[in-house]
Amino acid sequence: MASGEEKSQESSVVAVAAAVQNAPLLVLGSIAWWAIHYSLLWDARIAETYSAEGIHDIRFIVTVAATVVVLGSLTLISRRHPTLVYANHAITYAVFGACLVASFFLMGAPVLTGENITLGIVGAVLSGVGSSVVIVVYGELHARMGCSIEPAIFAVEVLGGIAMYLALLLIPFVAHLVINALLSVILAVFFFRYSQSDSSSEGLAGLRNARRVDATVNQVVGVAVLTGFAYGLIRLYASNGMDETSVQFSMYSECLGSCFGALLLFGVFAFGRRQSLLEQCLLFVVPMVTTGMLFVSLQAMGTFAPTAIGTGGFACFFNMMWYFAAVLASPGSKHCLSFSVSLLFFSSQLGQLVGVLVPAQFANLFSTGLMYLLFLVTILFMYLRARANQDSALEAPKNELMNRSPDHDLEMQKERWQSELGLSPRELEVALLLVQRVPYRQIAEQLYVSENTVKTHARNIYKKAGVSSREELLDTLEALAKKV
Template sequence: MFDREIKEFVPLRQLGWAFLLAWVFCVFYTNAAGGAETGIVEGERPFGLALYYAALPLAASVATLGTIVIAEPHVGAPTTHRQLIVIAPVLTAISTPLMLIAPADPTLAAVLFAAGSVTTGVGSALMWVMWGEYYAVISRDRAELLAPASAVSAALLVLLVSAMGGWVSTAVTSMFPLLSGLCFKLVWTPHAAQAETHLARANRAAPHASAHQPLAGLGRTGLGIMAVFAIVSIAGMMYEGRLDGTPLQVILIFSALMMALVAVMAVSGPRRISMFFLYRWMCPTLVVGLAALILFGESGGIIAVAASLGGRFTFCLIAQIYFANYACAGRATPAQASSLGWLFVHAGDLLGVVTWLALQPTMVTSEGLTWLSVGAIVALVTVTMLVMGEHSTFLRAPEQSSPAADFPSVAFEATNDEDPVPEAPTTNAKPETPSSQADVRPTEDHIAELASTGALTPRETEVFALLAQGRSIPYIRDELIISRETAATHAKHIYAKLGVHSRQELIDLVRS
């Protein structure tokens, strides 16, 4: 098993999301890329000007992502326009220096920053969505290996850039979107495009027509994401100085280790990566960072920044997987799901920046900092309680209404340097329609009869019912909240008791 997982990482192009993640952290979340000061933390600019520099890039991204959500049913996903796969990374790369250079003329500086903000906002938003589409059409197992590996790689890339200086760091950072775009062009094969088309078409054909109401399945999760990211954003600005050099590098190493630990804990456990898993890890980390401000005042700000940066990295990798699953569950098309995910993330960032700038005049005293930290902790706990109680945010859609179930060839695996091949077994050359699947869906009585004949245990009967519907071991693991090894062991016992040797033979037995 371990050797197989290592081989899956041989095509490093699949880690191309790491370059995009590293770019956004270098340009927006750290001082790794250098460049002009915005004065958000130091209070060197008046409110209006500080808001201009802080909010414009985020507003451009939010506007682009919102446009994609609305326009996708009419004009198609970004990946359906092949020229965007080239235009988006090039546009982002050539515009990045405009945000980082600082001309002496303030008017010229403002104009260049505006041009860079709008173009990078549009280009990077398109890239976020395209990588989200890729994660939606690969298997969950692969996504849960690639996303943490990409996030850890991104932290190490930011660490590398932070050790550089001057124009070198700016030049390297500007190359990241190009490298990410190149990787995406290599992984977005015709098979991947076909899989995305099938998944989007299945979603639009579903009875609940969620493609026209992509927010309907989010429940309170979307607002929870936005609120928590606003708190993360505020925590990251509670440090007066410019964070660079050794302190920044130590925090980046902490972030990489945190993500690696979260990934190992998730992959080795039965629940795997989920939004609940996110809150379980992020809340204690953020509370510790905010508590440091309460206990130590301004000197605890660096701990809050560490908690914020680690939380951002972890949040990004989990959001990438969560909204890919959101698409696979039939809640929205892949492009809409990814757009919604990053829309809430960037909107939360924007909310946090505006809140911080509005409250910054009260932060001149340690008492004001303490009250803001207490308020952030209360808000964090409240949002967590609301989201943790929202069971509809889990993406195990009803069996009859999940387009992903009706299109088993949507997910694909990429092995070594070969083209992707279908992951789930199917005897048809093309995906079946929901109606044709319903005609051959096994009945509960027939399943119960076969289970009784084979002397299956109650748990084996549950696994048997899912296998009979063509479900994979990862799906069964998540549906029954058991480990992958336990699900595989149950499947092995079922095959032996029923005298079959593969899932297809089992399905044929049930349908006979």
């Protein structure tokens, strides 16, 4: 017989499949977006042309700078108008569709003619503008599918986009430009059609669990800046001397790193219900980013491995920012979704811009080693501080729940728990001790039973209450206590 955890995982997979089935336009449009995204940033035929002119880094910097300006503007607008949802306005789709179509032809023109490099820079600006708008709309539309399944959906879309991008590399360059322009139009149409439909499932309701949301928007902004800066440094290190071979290597390392990031997203999805936001960063983002930085600082493995590993961590966090924004903007938050998405990605792109603007001679052992330590120490500090605050916060509801002075009040609570949850007298005794955070061994000693018996009672209590931890059980019992 399947355990409760196995059933939960199975139901989660079913939920993902149902979400994909209910939102094919959004998923297909997103796959097209990722193919477009990689084509704009890492198509080797475009990169080789610009590197030959000595301005490959400038093209990338201009694109990132444009995203910083646009995302910063969208953040300010969302702050002033918290009810604004960009995905609800048709002009949004026309803007990013037109910008993306124009950017392909403008950046592709120098490849075909060998002239008009300035057109490529204009195309880079339009690429940044269009991508920024897509980033915000992407987050708004995916939040309708439900925060809990977003990481798995993102992983599927990223892998599909990479496969499409690699397939597009096999066709002639002119056809490549035309197809990407068509994909940009398809992206705009599919996203717009989905925005007008009612194909939303779980949405944001009921997903904000205070025991899991241990990060504030400001803390995630800090992580976004550091992660973006680390990626910028790694990219700067990888792009030094962009000859034809290094361009190809950088492209493939980016693709491989993005695949790593997609696999990490499946991990976020699998463990998301049991881990807090900062715990997810520590487990899935920090090891990849810091390992990439460490390899760069050692300068002992060329550019391929550091770029692939560092990109994996960055790509994972890049997608997780949409997930974090949706969770942090759930009901009860003072921040709207559009503001959260715009702010987090603005912060990430700003950090990335600063990273790539670091003079090449400073992308060395000292700077990358310092960044490695700064990133690791900062995330650990945020996590430990959040845990300390969380433990303090847990004491208040526990005391409020268990230390009510009138004895009859506690008896009424116990009766409520028994009637609502169907707990046996022994399970009720165990539940009272569980919410006081008494260890299993001490519970066994107090009740004169074995520790395995206590664990069995605990599993039954969690199952009847529909929870998976003591903290969630405490939430449930608090809610029942308020009805007394």
